[in-house]
Every structure is written in structure tokens, then in C-alpha cells.
Amino acid sequence: MDASPDLPRQGRVPVFNLPGIVTISIAVLAAIHLVRTVLPDGIDLSVLLNLAFIPARWTASFDPSTAAAIIGAAGEGAGGPELASARQEFARYLVTDPSAMPWTGASYALLHGSWMHLIFNVVWLAAFGAPVARRYGALRYAILALAGIVAGAVLHLLIDPYSLMPLVGASAGISALMAAAARFVFQPPPPFEAGAPWQLPPRPPLQTIPELMRNRTAVLFLGIWFVTNLLFGVLALPLGGGEGPIAWDAHLGGFAAGFFLLPLMERGSLRNRP
Known part of the structure; x- marks a missing residue:
């Protein structure tokens, strides 16, 4: 008689140790950029403008x-007269209709x-999107990323409303996933005594803001993130291989x-319950 325990069935080992939704996200971004390169x-300019x-x-x-103000602001940027004239022509194109x-x-x-811009974002997406997707599932992962993307565009518009730079x-969606992950990844798991070898410990709860501020690892991560973004934004330097300065806002x-x-x-997250 077989007295071995009834262990849960083991699934196949994935090629990439990433949640499916994160792998799909990376694949879509890479495929779009690959198509643009050919x-x-x-046509690529039309894709960019649209x-x-x-x-x-x-x-x-x-x-x-505000059309006149936009055209006027376009002529005040850095560069020689030819570049300023080109920017103003582009501004006229945008405000005509x-x-x-x-x-x-x-x-x-x-x-x-650029490819470097994409690779830089993919690395951070894999690092911080994966824990969010594992904890909350594909739908909530997508909602958080989309909310971050839209919020990033809105704040960018409010801070630089006359900008002609596409x-x-x-990055804004990845920043949302970074912030979400920071609420729970920088803490030890709660005490847990497994009843069986295959049982997993419960997921750690979200840290409140006061708890997060007492977590030295989380504070260090948040501090480096904010300083890096503000520093590169103020100095108008490219980050991650982009062709222009990062949109820190x-x-x-x-x-x-x-x-x-x-x-x-x-x-109400069922995935978060032990």
C-alpha cells in the first residue's frame, strides 16, 4: 500500500520565470518596436504623430x-534659428486643426x-511588474499600469502644456508598478508554520505609509528613485538610451x-488571502 502523501501536481517549469501577463507585455512592446524599425x-512618423x-x-x-502662445513658445527653445523655425512650423501644423x-x-x-530605451524599461517591468502580477493577477496588474500611464500623461500635460516633444x-506605467510593489516587497514574510511541506506562507499585508517610512530598505529605494528622476529631469539628460530627456513628471x-x-x-482580493 502506498503511504506517500497526495502531493499537488507539479506544473511544467516555464522557460521564463515571469507571470504570463508580464511576458505578454514585454513581447508586445518588443514586437511594436521591431515593426517600427522596418x-x-x-509611415513611422505617421505612427508617432498618431x-x-x-x-x-x-x-x-x-x-x-492658446495657439499663438504655443507657436511663440516653440521659437524660444534651445538651438539655432533653423531649429526654432522648424519647431514653429510643427507647432503651426498641430494648432491648425x-x-x-x-x-x-x-x-x-x-x-x-530606441532599443536601449525599450530594454531599460523591460528590465524594470520584469523586476517590478512580476510581483504585482503574482499577487493581484493579470487584470489588476493591467489596471494599475494603465492608471499610471494615464496619470503620467495628465501630470506631464499640466506641467508642460506647450511642449511639442512627443x-x-x-515608464509611467512601470513607475506605477514600482510604487505598487514597494508597498509590500520590502518586508519579511509574516511568521508561518507550515503544516505540510508544500504549503506556502501567507502573503505579507500592504504596509501603511507610516510603516513604509520606518522601513529603511523601502525608504532607500524610494529616495533613490525620486532623486534620480528629479536629477535627470532638472539636468535634462537622457536616461536608458532614450533620444531625449526623460519625462520625470x-x-x-x-x-x-x-x-x-x-x-x-x-x-476584496481573493489572491491575497492565505
Whole structure:
């Protein structure tokens, strides 16, 4: 008679130790960028203009009276007269028949400025998207990322409403996932005595803000994240291989969305119960 315990069936070992939704996210971003690299320049420019988030286009759409101010601001940027003239021509193109293109408040996250920009984002997505997806599942992961993307675009618009620089990249959504993960990954698991070898410990609860501020590891991570973003934003330096300076304000908007929205995701989460 076989007295061995009835162990749970073991699934196949995945090729990549990432939740499926994170793997799909990475694959979609990589596929889109790969397709863009083989498109003719004219078509790729059309993709950029129709999917990237351009604050000045939204500003002119909401308030057409700002058209003159947008064109004037375009001529005041850095660079010589030829570059200033080109920016003003682009501004005139945007404000002649302005349309906010509301989908660009989310679709900009599908585009990246270079392979290095994409790789940089993918590394952070794998690191911080994975724990969020494992804890909350694909739907809540997607909601948090999308909320961060939209919040990043909104804050970027509020801070730099006349900007003609197309905003691209998934960094705001990844920042939301970073903030969400920071609420629970930087703490030891709760005390647990397993009744059977295959039983897993319960998931640690979310830390409150006071608890998080007493967690030295979490405070160090948050401090480095904020200082890095503000430093590169103030110095207008590229980060992660992008072709332009990072949109620190979009990152901040995404981070705030993930940090404060996560407790709402926690409520009623069956995945979080031991």
C-alpha cells in the first residue's frame, strides 16, 4: 500500500520565470518596436504623430486661443534659428486643426525611442511588474499600469502644456508598478508554520505609509528613485538610451497613481488571502 502523501501536481517549469501577463507585455512592446524599425520613415512618423502624447496638441484642442502662445513658445527653445523655425512650423501644423486624440493618453506607452530605451524599461517591468502580477493577477496588474500611464500623461500635460516633444515609453506605467510593489516587497514574510511541506506562507499585508517610512530598505529605494528622476529631469539628460530627456513628471504621475491606487486593489482580493 502506498503511504506517500497526495502531493499537488507539479506544473511544467516555464522557460521564463515571469507571470504570463508580464511576458505578454514585454513581447508586445518588443514586437511594436521591431515593426517600427522596418517601416519607411514617412509611415513611422505617421505612427508617432498618431500614437505619441504631445501636450501642445491637447492644450490647443482644449483651448484654441492658446495657439499663438504655443507657436511663440516653440521659437524660444534651445538651438539655432533653423531649429526654432522648424519647431514653429510643427507647432503651426498641430494648432491648425487641433485634435486631442484622446487615445494618445495611453497609446504613447506602446512606443519607444530606441532599443536601449525599450530594454531599460523591460528590465524594470520584469523586476517590478512580476510581483504585482503574482499577487493581484493579470487584470489588476493591467489596471494599475494603465492608471499610471494615464496619470503620467495628465501630470506631464499640466506641467508642460506647450511642449511639442512627443512623449513615448511605458515608464509611467512601470513607475506605477514600482510604487505598487514597494508597498509590500520590502518586508519579511509574516511568521508561518507550515503544516505540510508544500504549503506556502501567507502573503505579507500592504504596509501603511507610516510603516513604509520606518522601513529603511523601502525608504532607500524610494529616495533613490525620486532623486534620480528629479536629477535627470532638472539636468535634462537622457536616461536608458532614450533620444531625449526623460519625462520625470510623467514618471512621478505614474508613481503616485500606483502608490495610492493599490490599496483599492487590495480590497476584496481573493489572491491575497492565505
